[in-house]
Amino acid sequence: MPFRKEPPYTHGTPAGTAIVLVNLGTPDAPTTRAVRRYLKQFLSDPRVVEIPRAVWWFILNLIILPFRSSKSAEKYASIWTDEGSPLKVNTERQATLLRARMQERGHRVQVTYAMRYGQPALPDVLDSLKAQGCDRILILPAYPQYSGTTTASIFDAVFSHFSKVRNVPELRLIKHYHDHDAYIQALKASVLAHWAANGQPDKLVMSFHGVPKRTLLLGDPYHCECHKTARLLATALGLKETEYVVTFQSRFGKAEWLQPYTAPTLQELARQGVQRVDVMCPGFTSDCLETLEEIAMEAKAEFLHAGGKEFNFIPCLNGDAAWVQGMMEIAELHMVGWPTMAGAALREEEKKQAEISAEQARRLGATQ
Ligand SMILES: C=CC1=C(C)c2cc3[nH]c(cc4nc(cc5[nH]c(cc1n2)c(C)c5CCC(=O)O)C(CCC(=O)O)=C4C)c(C)c3C=C
Numbered sequence: 001m002p003f004r005k006e007p008p009y010t011h012g013t014p015a016g017t018a019i020v021l022v023n024l025g026t027p028d029a030p031t032t033r034a035v036r037r038y039l040k041q042f043l044s045d046p047r048v049v050e051i052p053r054a055v056w057w058f059i060l061n062l063i064i065l066p067f068r069s070s071k072s073a074e075k076y077a078s079i080w081t082d083e084g085s086p087l088k089v090n091t092e093r094q095a096t097l098l099r100a101r102m103q104e105r106g107h108r109v110q111v112t113y114a115m116r117y118g119q120p121a122l123p124d125v126l127d128s129l130k131a132q133g134c135d136r137i138l139i140l141p142a143y144p145q146y147s148g149t150t151t152a153s154i155f156d157a158v159f160s161h162f163s164k165v166r167n168v169p170e171l172r173l174i175k176h177y178h179d180h181d182a183y184i185q186a187l188k189a190s191v192l193a194h195w196a197a198n199g200q201p202d203k204l205v206m207s208f209h210g211v212p213k214r215t216l217l218l219g220d221p222y223h224c225e226c227h228k229t230a231r232l233l234a235t236a237l238g239l240k241e242t243e244y245v246v247t248f249q250s251r252f253g254k255a256e257w258l259q260p261y262t263a264p265t266l267q268e269l270a271r272q273g274v275q276r277v278d279v280m281c282p283g284f285t286s287d288c289l290e291t292l293e294e295i296a297m298e299a300k301a302e303f304l305h306a307g308g309k310e311f312n313f314i315p316c317l318n319g320d321a322a323w324v325q326g327m328m329e330i331a332e333l334h335m336v337g338w339p340t341m342a343g344a345a346l347r348e349e350e351k352k353q354a355e356i357s358a359e360q361a362r363r364l365g366a367t368q
């Protein structure tokens, strides 16, 4: 196995620590070409589509990419901002805010972000951190709930990258934080802020990204983790079981996905006479195509068309202060023992101060 040549290890150089916030990825532009490139990389990942490669190659290249790319590009165009794709803008901002918060707390860490598909590419970011002397890397996926289709794919990309590296940094990977109190509390705060301004709905809909039902039957814990998040949030909000519903969105292809599906559920609620729904997407930490277009535009139109009176979309956590604090706490939990922690920095500082004091005491003793 040919390993790349690396700079020789420099003894005595303090090793750095980095946190990489990793999200799914998004096209570079809302054009058919860029969306096609992005979808090809995304949908070629065997973690995402688990059917025999040869069969899938034909379906992907002859049916999905030629037909879906232009339709998806139109959808992306409807949510694109001056700064770019919302997913990328939000993820970059989260990394910037987390960096500032970590510095404020006294941590000596680099904080950056990367995408599993598209740019900034995860392998490039890992290379750059290593070149800057980072010998400890914490991977923080943007997904609170673990799924083989998303979280494990990030892990694959990290392992695959370092399988070609001689001097591998110390790695820590965060599997999930679907039940971490800081995440639940950040969600709760965002819902309460929304209700303080708009009043409470008849029904709170918690819509999570779906996965094929088959993955649940084959052992993927994603479905259970979504339900646990929903239950903890409902409890934190003091909601009765009749006041909220858990649904799954973004079905792709003909197979059965996790049920109940979001759009048909909303239509059914409208038909049953539910006047106002608030819809949130707790599985997404940044707003993106799936929340801004599929929920806040498409699902809203469908609910109103089916007779619903009021539809409010509660935005994702994005750069909420409570969530930046939450990300820091989750990261801290996984950095225990690394000498970049405020506590360790403090102990270093105390040790140094003790040495200086002892030295001063000796000198004083000598002159007395
Ligand atoms: C093909 C199967 C797919 C699986 C399985 C899947 C799982 C999954 N995805 C997310 C998060 C996001 N998905 C997003 C977009 C998106 N997802 C799929 C397909 C699967 N996702 C497609 C084809 C697309 C592209 C959009 C489209 O063409 O309609 C996004 C948004 C990206 C953006 O640029 O805004 C996110 C985020 C999770 C969390 C998940 C499993 C748990």
Ligand SMILES: [Fe+2]
Residues within 6 Å of the ligand: 209, 250
């Ligand atoms: Fe997806």
Ligand SMILES: [Fe+2]
Residues within 6 Å of the ligand: 250, 289, 290, 294
């Ligand atoms: Fe979608």
